[in-house]
Amino acid sequence: MSLLELRGVTGGYGPVSVLRGIDLVVEEGEVAVILGANGAGKTTTLRAICGMLDDTAGEVLFDGRDLCGASTPEIARAGIAHVPQGRGTFGDLTVDENLRLGAISRPDPGTEADLARWYEAFPRLAERKDQAAGSMSGGEQQMLAIARAMMGRPRLLLLDEPSLGLAPLITRDVFERLGEINREEGLTMLVVEQNAGLALEIAARGYVLETGQIVIGGTAEELALDDDVRKAYLGF
Amino acid sequence: MAGALIERLLIRPVMRTGNQLNVVIVTLGMFLGINALAALLFIKPGLETPKMPGLFPTDEILGIEGKTLGLALLLALQCLVLWALLQRTKVGLALRGVASNPDSAALVGIHPGRMLMLGWGLAAALGAIAGTATASTAANGAFDTSLMQQVLVYAFAAAALGGFDSLLGAVVGGLIVGIANSLTIQYVDALAGIELVLPFGLILAVLLVRPNGLFGRTIVERV
Structure with missing residues (x-):
């Protein structure tokens, strides 16, 4: 059984429907990537999984359980972490408080150990422990958002354009860290990304979204070799 | 509740x-x-x-x-x-x-x-x-049903002065408004009988000069 499976998911914002029936699967332990132009519905797909749309229809099967219609906090507690576009840090709270909030929905034991672990993985965050999250650079905030998501010990991590607004070198760093977490923790990830080349490097599976529908789906190699994908998203 | x-x-x-x-x-x-x-x-x-x-x-x-x-x-x-x-x-x-x-x-x-x-x-x-x-x-x-009406004005002045989103600001603002009020009643005869001018004046001044109050966050929208 796949860890995540979307069947005919539709949804949008108020009267505007964006998703016109999304079907996709993400297997346990793999990184999957969603590519697509601006406005294709990539962010909306992630928001639909997290119950953040006004109305979502279809099936969102997480570990066999249909989460469609559940509230965002319930879905988070079921084990899906979401790093939204623009990182979604608690800007006026400290780095330490941000990380503690990431673990707030799970029982206390282990929080301190996890905190130490993620400070070790991201030394920059340890240095800025008591600094307001909003005062850090974009790259540092992206690392913080990822570490905060990990504090909840999720089974599935959703990432919405982690490269947005970051310099190319820092983007590369972010993706290397994500690759590491995937290999070391075996954590399943679904990444929405404009930077197709980088995303396909760490991904096992890819989907191309166009005007609210999946038009191409396959392994990362198949996508990287697909003529249309290469022309539209890889630029060669 | x-x-x-x-x-x-x-x-x-x-x-x-x-x-x-x-x-x-x-x-x-x-x-x-x-x-x-x-x-x-x-x-x-x-x-x-x-x-x-x-x-x-x-x-x-x-x-x-x-x-x-x-x-x-x-x-x-x-x-x-x-x-x-x-x-x-x-x-x-x-x-x-x-x-x-x-x-x-x-x-x-x-x-x-x-x-x-x-x-x-x-x-x-x-x-x-x-x-x-x-x-x-x-x-x-x-x-008395008019009991809290004056308090409301003073509290609003205090909150405006301290900044609406700051706890520290509320306390400091409250103390400043209180002290200012006592002093004017005591020493400024011109305000006798119209003491409420002070909090209203403070609200006006704060909103004009420093809309976020003394301790309030300035909300900056990054685009």
């Missing part, structure tokens, strides 16, 4: 309109409505208005009036409890998370609605304490 209920039934539907001014209007309406209701229930012609027993000792302690000392201690205790709750507990962290970023709070598994209810409940509890304290220190010790 009542505060939480009010959030659920009245504030939440109004919040959905996305205009915070609407919430202010609704709370003002409730203030006037509940006041009028209280007058209807408790004040009848020929009936003596109920008296509030004094909460604090009337004699002087160390040369300070008992009720002044009592109020100061009450304030200090409230601040300490509120600070400990917000800064030292998980619930406090969750509350601050929702205040900082409701969407992200939901994404880490916090129910923003429940936290807002809790926040309104806390506010109502503090309001109840303030109301009891005011009633018990009022000059004639009698319930």
